[in-house]
Amino acid sequence: MIQTIEASPDEIYDIELEHSLLEANAKLAKENRSLLDRHGIASIDVMGAIGSGKTTLIGRLVERLKDRLGVAVFNGDATISSDADLIARQNVPVVQIATVNGCHLDANLVGKALRKIDLTKLKLIFIENIGNLICPAEFPLGSKARVVVVSVTEGQYMVRKHPHMFLGADLVVVNKIDLASAMEVSIEDLIADVHKLKPDLKVIRTSCKNGVGLDELTASLLAI
Amino acid sequence: MHELSIASSLVDSVLEFLDAHKVKKVLTVRLAVGELNCVEAEQLCFCYTAITQKTAMENSTLEIETVAAVVQCPRCDYRGSPKYWEDARSAAPIPTLECPKCQGTVEPIQGNDCAIKTIQFVA
Ligand SMILES: Nc1nc2c(ncn2[C@@H]2O[C@H](COP(=O)(O)OP(=O)(O)O)[C@@H](O)[C@H]2O)c(=O)[nH]1
Ligand SMILES: [Mg+2]
Ligand SMILES: [Zn+2]
Numbered sequence: 001m002i003q004t005i006e007a008s009p010d011e012i013y014d015i016e017l018e019h020s021l022l023e024a025n026a027k028l029a030k031e032n033r034s035l036l037d038r039h040g041i042a043s044i045d046v047m048g049a050i051g052s053g054k055t056t057l058i059g060r061l062v063e064r065l066k067d068r069l070g071v072a073v074f075n076g077d078a079t080i081s082s083d084a085d086l087i088a089r090q091n092v093p094v095v096q097i098a099t100v101n102g103c104h105l106d107a108n109l110v111g112k113a114l115r116k117i118d119l120t121k122l123k124l125i126f127i128e129n130i131g132n133l134i135c136p137a138e139f140p141l142g143s144k145a146r147v148v149v150v151s152v153t154e155g156q157y158m159v160r161k162h163p164h165m166f167l168g169a170d171l172v173v174v175n176k177i178d179l180a181s182a183m184e185v186s187i188e189d190l191i192a193d194v195h196k197l198k199p200d201l202k203v204i205r206t207s208c209k210n211g212v213g214l215d216e217l218t219a220s221l222l223a224i
Numbered sequence: 225m226h227e228l229s230i231a232s233s234l235v236d237s238v239l240e241f242l243d244a245h246k247v248k249k250v251l252t253v254r255l256a257v258g259e260l261n262c263v264e265a266e267q268l269c270f271c272y273t274a275i276t277q278k279t280a281m282e283n284s285t286l287e288i289e290t291v292a293a294v295v296q297c298p299r300c301d302y303r304g305s306p307k308y309w310e311d312a313r314s315a316a317p318i319p320t321l322e323c324p325k326c327q328g329t330v331e332p333i334q335g336n337d338c339a340i341k342t343i344q345f346v347a
Contacts, residue, residue, distance in 0.1 A: 010248060010346045017241070020339040021233050104226050138226060138261060138338075163309070163318045164262035167332070196309055198321045200329040 025139055028107035032142025035114060036125070042224055043125040045105075045141050047165065048149035049158075050077075050131030053175040056208045057149060057217075058126045059086045064218045066092050069123040074113050076105040076130050093117045105129050110141045124221075133162045145224045151176040152185040159193035166197045170224070171204065173217060178207040227264055230338060231271035235281060238343060242280050245347070250284040252344040258335035259293040259319055293319050293335030300326040303333075 036043050046054045058073055065071050072093040088094050095113040097105060110127060127143060148169040150158050153176055159166060166172065172194050180187050191203050204220060206213035238253060253272075257263045265288045272286045296303045300323060307324040308317035323330045 012251065012344060012346055014342055014344045015241075016342050017340045019237055020337055021230055021237065022336075022338050024233070104229070106229075132226070138263075138336075160309075160318075163320075164260070167260060167321055196320060196322065197318070198329055199323075199327060 022138060025107045028111055029140040029142040032107055032111050032114060033144075035111075035119075036142065036144070039119045039122065041119060041122050041125055042145075042221075043127060043141075043143040044221060044224070045127045045129055045143035045146045046149060047129040047146060047169075048131065048173075049133055049151075049154055052131070052149045052151040052154065053208055054128050054131070054149050055087070057173065057175060057206065058128055059090070060208055060211075060214050061126065061218055061221065062087055062090050062092055064214065065124065065222075066090055070121040072117055072122050072125045074105075074110065074125060074127040076109070077128050093122075099130065104132050104139055105141055106139050107141050133165055138168075145170040145221075147171045147173060147221075149173045149175050150190070152180045152183050152187065152190070155183070156185050156189060157193075159190060159197070163197055166194055166201065169198070169201060171202050171220060173213075174203060174205045176207060176209070177205045177212060178209045227267040228271045230263060231268055231275055234272070234340060235275050235279070237340060238281060239279060241343060242345075247280060247345045247347055249346045250281045250343060251346060252285045252287055252342075253281070254287045254289065254341040254343075256289050256291045256337070256339050256341050258291045258337045260332050260335040261338055263338055289341070291335055291337070294333050295321065295323075295330035295335075296333050297323040297326060297328055297330045299323065299328040302326070302330065306330065306332075306335075 046058060048054050062071050073087050074095045074097055076097045095116055097109050097113050099105065099109060127141060146169050148165050174187055174190060177187055187205060194201055194203055204213050204217050206217055269286050276282050276284060293306050295306045302323055302325040306319040307322045309320050310317050321330050
């Protein structure tokens, strides 16, 4: 038998920590939420892939809502498009939020944005999250509802490929339905996939091109 | 790329711990990731290795364990494992929020967190 002799190591410790990495953000999210609640403001976190139509949808919703109630938009998505200008041109407060690593919005950044604008006249804030398919449960912002936008141009299997997105969503918008037949995507199958993940999740079909579903979406958001 | 921000908050927390204690070298960090979280282990380890360089955590190992999801049904009171979607186009079955008993929507009560469990170090 071969005996090996090892240099005695310094003492090794094993420390139990139980330290949540998501807790700090969750705490700030709660603070954002209570600030918003105190002002009677509903906020809506809009998530979804780049190009799914988040900016365009928010623009259409702002058009419909701004004469009825105070609306503001936080834009976490750095893409510059004519639609982003469209929101700015509607004379509602817009705050551009730049993230350090361009990854996702967090409650701290949203908290900073909330301190930048006059909350007293607002009733609704749209927060356009970065076009990134992370799960909303991971980095809550303190919003009242999380909307996931999926467009038919992302293909038939978008929901199956990114299931986590939908578990923490309160509402799903299937956008660009005007392109469904050109894309050979079945909207029914896409929605069936959403309901496999979360049976009671509300899904609204929209087209920013011809306006289908935008009134229904407006009404649902006002009911939130 | 949210793995990068999770990795940096992980490393910040551990380094903070090291400051407060007498630590020569970190050997292993064990992380528990909830099944309902979409943290990608491989990407997380990659980020971890990159940002621990030239810190007291350099060359330490990140061990990731999965915490099983537990769901609860507000309608029929079912409590237990989620129903899995077997034929989805992903490597592993996907946990869903459909109640295995009554087909309603369940609420997750475990499996959403991401937490440091233990740190093994040489003092
Ligand atoms: N055909 C069609 N195009 C749309 C629709 N919604 C948005 N788009 C277009 O899709 C592109 C990306 O939209 P954008 O709002 O910038 O997406 P975002 O990255 O999610 O903010 C733009 O060229 C929009 O004009 C829609 O319902 N139908
Ligand atoms: Mg955009
Ligand atoms: Zn049930």
